[in-house]
Amino acid sequence: MPYSTFSDAQVLSLIKAIDSDGYAVLPGWASPSQLKDLQALVSRTVAEAGNDYVALSGRQAVAGSHLHDWGGSREFVDLCRRIVAGVTGEPSADTGMTQTLRCLTGNGGRRESLIFHYDSFVLTTILPLCMPESGERGDLLMIPSRRPIRGSYARNLLDKVLVDNKWAQRYLKNKFSNESDAFTRISMQPGHMYLFWGYRSLHTNLPVAEDALRATAVFHYHNVHGSSSLASRLRKSLGTLEEQEMGEDVPQT
Numbered sequence: 301m302p303y304s305t306f307s308d309a310q311v312l313s314l315i316k317a318i319d320s321d322g323y324a325v326l327p328g329w330a331s332p333s334q335l336k337d338l339q340a341l342v343s344r345t346v347a348e349a350g351n352d353y354v355a356l357s358g359r360q361a362v363a364g365s366h367l368h369d370w371g372g373s374r375e376f377v378d379l380c381r382r383i384v385a386g387v388t389g390e391p392s393a394d395t396g397m398t399q400t401l402r403c404l405t406g407n408g409g410r411r412e413s414l415i416f417h418y419d420s421f422v423l424t425t426i427l428p429l430c431m432p433e434s435g436e437r438g439d440l441l442m443i444p445s446r447r448p449i450r451g452s453y454a455r456n457l458l459d460k461v462l463v464d465n466k467w468a469q470r471y472l473k474n475k476f477s478n479e480s481d482a483f484t485r486i487s488m489q490p491g492h493m494y495l496f497w498g499y500r501s502l503h504t505n506l507p508v509a510e511d512a513l514r515a516t517a518v519f520h521y522h523n524v525h526g527s528s529s530l531a532s533r534l535r536k537s538l539g540t541l542e543e544q545e546m547g548e549d550v551p552q553t
């Protein structure tokens with residue numbers, strides 16, 4: 301992480317880039333040697349999973365790695381807080397990141413691709429670690445800022461229900477096939493950090509070949525409805541579904 305402090309002007313220009321282009325990039329977030337360490341972690345993780353899709357959720361799951369350090373980095377959290385405050389107008393109370401190491405390969409990797417969704421968190425940052433260099437590259441695909449930040453958890457849930465069904469998913473896939481210009485498509489480079497409005501943007505990743513590997517470290521910041529009592533009641537009663545909706549335990553990007 302080469303960026304220890306950001307000036308207000310730098311934070312503002314990141315926000316402007318996300319607003320105008322759909323995303324911003326911090327090049328060279330991971331140094332070549334850090335990237336090598338993390339690629340070794342990915343190789344071990346994927347091998348242990350039988351060379352199929354695997355996601356490690358939370359900071360402890362990647363203890364002893366750079367991802368653990370970055371997930372707890374005050375500088376990183378501070379950067380995310382300033383970016384989010386720049387759009388919501390108020391500082392977030394979130395003191396940490398919600399993170400996942402996501403490895404797409406095999407048949408499971410294909411099943412976990414092309415699932416359009418909104419995140420529960422205002423800011424989503426993705427650090428690609430391994431990306432296929434040829435064939436299907438697993439690009440990030442989005443329609444940026446497609447919805448505003450909702451005032452209530454119930455309204456947010458309605459957005460999600462309207463997208464999380466086979467008809468909407470089929471419509472979006474067809475739209476991408478016929479009208480790919482309607483989407484922002486990002487070919488991510490390993491080691492760079494990509495930032496976008498995960499809550500507001502409808503997004504997914506394109507698939508990779510079964511024998512290819514796409515690994516990303518995903519960090520989320522500021523759960524918009526994290527303190528909603530409806531959200532926590534639903535979490536308890538709906539279990540898995542709601543965990544997926546709220547916790548972003550297994551992000552689909």
Ligand SMILES: [Fe+2]
Nearest residue numbers: 419551552553
């Ligand atoms: Fe996502």
